[in-house]
Amino acid sequence: MTDDETVRQEYEVVVIGGGPAGQTAGLYTTRLGHATAVVERGGGRAAMMQDVHNLLGVTEETSGAEFLETGREQLESYGCDVVRDFVSSVSKTDDGRYRVCASDADYVAESVVLATGFDDVRPQPPLPRTGRGLHYCLHCDAYMFVDQPVYVMGHGDSAATVAAIMLNFTDEVDLLTRGDEPTWSDDTAAMLEGHPIDVIRQDVAGVRNGEDGWLEALEFADGSVREYRGGFAMYGSEYNNGLAADLGCDVNDDGTVAVDDHGRTSVENVYAVGDLTPGHNQVPVALGEGAKAGISIHWSLREFPRELEETETTAAVRDEEVPGIPDELLEQAVSFHTYD
Numbered sequence: 001m002t003d004d005e006t007v008r009q010e011y012e013v014v015v016i017g018g019g020p021a022g023q024t025a026g027l028y029t030t031r032l033g034h035a036t037a038v039v040e041r042g043g044g045r046a047a048m049m050q051d052v053h054n055l056l057g058v059t060e061e062t063s064g065a066e067f068l069e070t071g072r073e074q075l076e077s078y079g080c081d082v083v084r085d086f087v088s089s090v091s092k093t094d095d096g097r098y099r100v101c102a103s104d105a106d107y108v109a110e111s112v113v114l115a116t117g118f119d120d121v122r123p124q125p126p127l128p129r130t131g132r133g134l135h136y137c138l139h140c141d142a143y144m145f146v147d148q149p150v151y152v153m154g155h156g157d158s159a160a161t162v163a164a165i166m167l168n169f170t171d172e173v174d175l176l177t178r179g180d181e182p183t184w185s186d187d188t189a190a191m192l193e194g195h196p197i198d199v200i201r202q203d204v205a206g207v208r209n210g211e212d213g214w215l216e217a218l219e220f221a222d223g224s225v226r227e228y229r230g231g232f233a234m235y236g237s238e239y240n241n242g243l244a245a246d247l248g249c250d251v252n253d254d255g256t257v258a259v260d261d262h263g264r265t266s267v268e269n270v271y272a273v274g275d276l277t278p279g280h281n282q283v284p285v286a287l288g289e290g291a292k293a294g295i296s297i298h299w300s301l302r303e304f305p306r307e308l309e310e311t312e313t314t315a316a317v318r319d320e321e322v323p324g325i326p327d328e329l330l331e332q333a334v335s336f337h338t339y340d
Contacts, residue, residue, distance in 0.1 A: 011035045012301055014100050014109035016087050016243065019046045021274025021286035022115030023071040028294025030080040033325035034301055037081040039102055044117055045275065046283065050132070053140045055283050079332035090243050098269070110269060111297050114244055114257065115290070117275035121235035123153055123178070126207050133215025133230045138162055139282060142169050144230065151218065151231030155180040159234035160188045163197050171196065174226065179203040200226070244272060252278065263293030271297065
């Protein structure tokens with residue numbers, strides 16, 4: 001699409017990222033009467049979940065992709081525009097709003113929500129990217145490996161700590177450095193010495209899976225084979241904070257975007273939610289952060305009640321000015337609540 005063909009669309013709120021946090025922020029702002037677009041590139045950590053865990057009301061037979069698709073359908077049923085597009089930049093306009101530039105269109109918004117998350121640093125082959133035997137979320141998946149042989153892959157303090165935590169669930173835990181020299185501290189080394197954790201320094205040479213697709217064993221460069229039901233890769237995270245940095249938002253040393261309790265960044269009317277921010281990287285946490293940001297945005301954008309000074313210096317609110325919800329969302333809401 002050329003510059004001349006680029007379409008600019010105006011919204012009160014544009015959410016960048018369609019994971020659980022971004023969808024929830026868009027859900028709240030839409031239902032609270034604000035024209036909202038959720039612009040997502042697709043994929044993401046939640047989409048890769050084969051089964052959803054730790055989410056009340058959602059059974060574990062539900063995949064991440066199914067969970068997100070249901071969310072998209074709900075958003076659209078309330079009048080939110082859900083757009084598949086890649087956002088390349090966000091900048092402030094002369095009138096104080098934000099211009100969101102994507103591949104297929106430009107969007108202008110009064111408030112922007114950054115829900116761009118992070119990417120797990122994945123281990124090198126022969127390990128798969130993710131799936132039945134390679135996991136990244138201890139709090140989501142540790143329950144799956146109770147009383148099962150487990151590996152933790154990595155060579156830093158976080159990997160060693162996760163290996164020790166897994167002893168709460170099983171007595172068979174190996175820490176795989178894959179030929180890398182450990183970078184953990186002396187205190188961590190002493191901790192490992194005091195716990196029944198085998199440190200395996202050989203690299204992984206092969207993977208054995210059962211007929212059901214679950215991991216059965218790993219083969220090592222020295223010819224040894226060790227049985228595992230699954231494990232965790234601990235190589236860190238790459239935060240998708242480029243848009244936040246370009247806007248001038250404060251970014252923490254670990255790459256997360258600094259926010260207050262309502263998801264507000266250091267830049268006015270710019271919010272960040274979900275895995276992009278500090279805290280537990282969990283779907284229920286992301287839902288709560290999206291909800292709080294959506295409510296905060298509503299408080300900043302809603303028409304009524306008007307400030308006392310404004311009503312004292314101008315005429316009272318006229319009948320034709322209410323309700324404050326945009327016409328298209330009003331019609332959508334009336335249609336939504338019309339029952340046969």
